[in-house]
Amino acid sequence: MYHGHPGRGITRQDVACRSTAGWKPVALSMAERTLIIIKPDAIQRHLAGRIIERFERKGFKLVAAKFTQVSKEQASQLYAVHRDKPFYEDLLKFITSAPSLVTVFEADGIIDMARKMMGATFGYEAEPGTIRGDFSCSQRHNLVHGSDSSESAEKEIKLFFRPDEVVDYKLANAQWLYPVRKNT
Ligand code: RTP
Ligand code: MG
Numbered sequence: 001m002y003h004g005h006p007g008r009g010i011t012r013q014d015v016a017c018r019s020t021a022g023w024k025p026v027a028l029s030m031a032e033r034t035l036i037i038i039k040p041d042a043i044q045r046h047l048a049g050r051i052i053e054r055f056e057r058k059g060f061k062l063v064a065a066k067f068t069q070v071s072k073e074q075a076s077q078l079y080a081v082h083r084d085k086p087f088y089e090d091l092l093k094f095i096t097s098a099p100s101l102v103t104v105f106e107a108d109g110i111i112d113m114a115r116k117m118m119g120a121t122f123g124y125e126a127e128p129g130t131i132r133g134d135f136s137c138s139q140r141h142n143l144v145h146g147s148d149s150s151e152s153a154e155k156e157i158k159l160f161f162r163p164d165e166v167v168d169y170k171l172a173n174a175q176w177l178y179p180v181r182k183n184t
Pocket of ligand 1: 082087091120121139140141142144145146147148
């Protein structure tokens with residue numbers, strides 16, 4: 001029986017199964033994934049390492065990374081939902097203007113956790129303690145992108161990575177990072 005994040009389907013790496021001995025963890029290979037882009041402003045401001053460090057420290061598992069300049073085609077698909085917004089053209093110009101570090105991280109419930117860690121969209125509104133709140137005052141130059149739903153994550157990861165570029169491996173310390181969540 002699954003005891004992961006509510007409403008997300010079977011996505012976590014460690015799930016609980018009932019046996020005669022009670023609940024015990026069982027390994028599953030597909031935890032939730034998200035596309036995190038360390039945007040051009042973060043690279044230019046030498047903040048990539050500090051941003052990655054926050055996600056690593058939280059316990060997210062890095063499963064893919066690519067240092068690349070986002071193409072117009074990739075950007076238009078990434079931000080397709082904003083096609084009709086007044087800031088769309090400038091947003092595309094910014095995200096394609098210089099290299100980004102495109103990554104995929106994995107953890108149960110990662111999409112919500114990563115968005116919280118990133119903070120509100122505009123740097124000047126983001127709470128201190130969040131990435132944008134600590135390092136950005138800007139509306140557009142907000143350092144980091146994170147998928148906003150599992151459907152978006154699936155599409156966005158495919159925009160940047162072939163399936164064999166997302167690496168499936170075992171984290172040696174998973175048992176310390178991801179204790180089984182039980183029904184409360
Ligand atoms: P992202 O997609 O980059 O992770 O950011 P987000 O979900 O927090 O924000 P979203 O609403 O998806 O907006 C995408 C990017 O567009 C720029 N933006 N400019 N009114 C404006 O000028 C405006 N609104 C949004 C930001 O760079 C934002 O990250
Ligand atoms: Mg967005």
